[in-house]
Each structure stands twice: as C-alpha cells, then as structure tokens.
Amino acid sequence: METPISERPYFPAASGICWASVIAGAVVSLAITIVLLWFGAALGLTLTSPWNDSGVSATTFKIGTGLFLVVVAMISSALGGHIAGRLRNGWDSSVHANEIYFRDTAHGFVTWATATFVGAVLLASAAAGIARTTSGGLAAGAASATASRASSGPMDIYVDQLLRPGPGAAASNTTSPNDSRAELSRLLTASFRSGKDMSLDDKTYVAQVVAKNTGMSQDEAQKRVDQTIVTAKSNLDAARKAAMQLAYWIVASLLIGAFSASLAATEAGAFLDRNWSTV
Numbered sequence: 001m002e003t004p005i006s007e008r009p010y011f012p013a014a015s016g017i018c019w020a021s022v023i024a025g026a027v028v029s030l031a032i033t034i035v036l037l038w039f040g041a042a043l044g045l046t047l048t049s050p051w052n053d054s055g056v057s058a059t060t061f062k063i064g065t066g067l068f069l070v071v072v073a074m075i076s077s078a079l080g081g082h083i084a085g086r087l088r089n090g091w092d093s094s095v096h097a098n099e100i101y102f103r104d105t106a107h108g109f110v111t112w113a114t115a116t117f118v119g120a121v122l123l124a125s126a127a128a129g130i131a132r133t134t135s136g137g138l139a140a141g142a143a144s145a146t147a148s149r150a151s152s153g154p155m156d157i158y159v160d161q162l163l164r165p166g167p168g169a170a171a172s173n174t175t176s177p178n179d180s181r182a183e184l185s186r187l188l189t190a191s192f193r194s195g196k197d198m199s200l201d202d203k204t205y206v207a208q209v210v211a212k213n214t215g216m217s218q219d220e221a222q223k224r225v226d227q228t229i230v231t232a233k234s235n236l237d238a239a240r241k242a243a244m245q246l247a248y249w250i251v252a253s254l255l256i257g258a259f260s261a262s263l264a265a266t267e268a269g270a271f272l273d274r275n276w277s278t279v
Contacts, residue, residue, distance in 0.1 A: 016103055017110065021087035025111035029080025029261070030119055036072045040065075062242065066249030073257035080115055081108035081261030085268025100273070101266060108265025112258045155185040158232045162210050162224060180209050191229075192236060198229060 044065070049055035056064070084107045091100050159181050187206060191198040198206075203225055211221035 017107065018084075018088035021084045021089075022107060022111050022114060024087055025080040025082075025084030025107075025261075025265075026114040026118065028083045029076045029111065029115040032076040032079055033072060033115075033119065036076065040068050040072065043068075062245060066245065066252075069249050069253040070256055073253035074260045077112050077115070077257035077261040078264040080111050081264035082268045084108055084111040084261075085265035086272055088269065088272075090273065100269070104266045104269030105262045107269065108262035109258060111265065112261035116254065116257075153185055153189075155188045155232075156181075158188055158228050159184045161228050161231070162206070163213050165214050180213060184209060188229075188232065192232065 044061070047056045047064075048061065085104055088104075088107055091103065095103075162184060163181065184206060187198065187202055191202070203222070207218060207221040207225045210216065210224060211218050214221065216224070
C-alpha cells in the first residue's frame with residue numbers, strides 16, 4: 001500500500017521567513033531568466049534581417065521585445081516564488097491564517113526582490129567590465145594612432161554628411177581637416193545637449209566651414225546644415241522614444257514579476273499546508 005502524501009514530515013518554522021527557500025527561489029528565478037533571455041536573443045536574430053522586406057518591422061520588434069520581457073518576468077518570477085513557497089518550513093499552529101497568507105506572500109515578494117537585486121548587481125558589474133575593456137582598448141588605440149587620425153564619436157556621421165563633397169567640387173576643396181571635424185562635432189554636440197536650436201552665428205559659421213571644405217556655395221551649405229540638424233534631431237528623438245518605451249516595458253515586467261512571485265508563493269504555501277501539514 002502506498003503511503004499517503006499527508007504523512008510527509010512537516011517541520012514548523014522557527015522564524016517568520018525561511019531564507020533558504022528565498023535564496024533557492026531567487027537562484028531558480030535568475031537561472032530561468034538567463035535561459036529565456038538567451039532564447040529571446042536567438043528568436044530576435046531569427047526574426048530580423050538586414051534585407052528589405054525581410055523580417056519584422058522595427059515597431060513590431062519593439063512591441064514584441066516588450067511583451068517578451070513581461071512573459072519572461074512572469075515565468076521566472078512565478079517559478080521562483082513557487083520554489084520559495086514550497087520549500088519553506090511550516091508555521092506553528094498558533095499562527096493566524098491571515099498571518100500565514102501574509103508570510104507566504106512575503107516569501108514570494110522577497111524572492112523577487114532578491115533576484116532583481118542580484119540581477120541588477122551582475123548586470124552593472126558586466127557593464128562596468130565592458131566599459132573598462134572598451135576604454136582600455138580605445139586608450140591603446142589612441143596611443144598608437146597617428147596624430148592626423150580623429151577618434152570616432154556619435155556626431156561623426158552627421159559631420160560626414162556635412163562635409164560630403166558637393167557635385168563637381170575641386171579636389172583641393174574636398175579635404176576636411178581634423179580640426180574642422182572636431183569643431184563641427186563640438187558645435188553639434190553642444191547644441192543637442194542644451195536642447196536648444198543652434199544659434200544663428202554658429203549656423204552661419206558651420207555653413208562657412210562646410211562651403212570651404214566641400215566646394216558648395218554658402219546658400220547650398222546653409223541648406224545642408226539645416227537638413228543635417230533636422231535629421232540628427234529626428235534620429236535622437238527616435239532613440240529617446242525607444243529608450244523611454246523600453247524603460248516602461250522594464251518597469252511593467254518588474255511589477256508583473258513581483259505580483260507573479262507573490263501569488264505563486266502564496267499558492268504554493270497554501271498547497272503545502274493543505275496537503276502535507278501535520279501540525
């Protein structure tokens with residue numbers, strides 16, 4: 001005859017929280033998150049393509065990424081909370097049912113908080129390591145580079161657009177000195193950083209530099225400057241909106257993860273008490 005599962009040994013907890021079950025749940029939650037994120041990365045690479053009319057659109061990709069983050073948070077947090085609820089010890093018979101409900105919920109919430117904190121620390125450490133490696137590589141490259149070689153920056157693509165030779169420009173006019181490139185980059189960066197339009201004097205000066213280095217007329221150079229500024233602002237605004245949407249998705253996934261972990265731990269604790277409690 002099989003032994004009923006209700007006769008399984010059940011040891012009352014000595015404190016209000018079982019850290020062993022919390023840590024176990026947090027570790028499981030982190031592990032599941034890593035697995036699902038790598039799966040999501042593979043899926044994202046499968047759905048995207050550099051060719052036209054191939055793969056999903058940028059809007060679909062952003063929405064899909066946000067929904068995937070929410071699903072990952074739900075699954076990993078729920079599993080972590082369930083582990084925490086099932087592995088915790090039993091409560092003393094004198095503990096009120098409402099208190100048991102709160103403690104089980106707290107186990108899930110603390111499990112989620114622990115996993116989130118550890119994940120954030122690991123992510124920050126990885127980002128810091130990448131930054132140190134990158135800065136070290138850039139420093140070594142700068143030390144070995146020639147004096148005429150300019151470093152790459154976020155404004156370089158727009159400086160390239162400004163200094164692109166005009167139609168029929170003379171060869172002597174198409175050379176763009178590094179000091180001119182650096183100056184244009186600084187002017188663009190300062191304008192975008194302040195959030196204000198570039199002053200008329202700066203625009204006129206930039207147009208003069210463009211005209212000198214491209215062989216264009218002053219009016220043509222002025223139009224190119226205006227067009228480049230509009231393009232740069234549009235791209236920066238698109239990047240800002242994408243970052244904002246990602247931040248909202250992350251917040252939503254974290255909140256849903258907290259709820260999922262708490263609910264899963266509560267249900268797991270109730271299942272444990274209902275089936276295996278002998279207190």
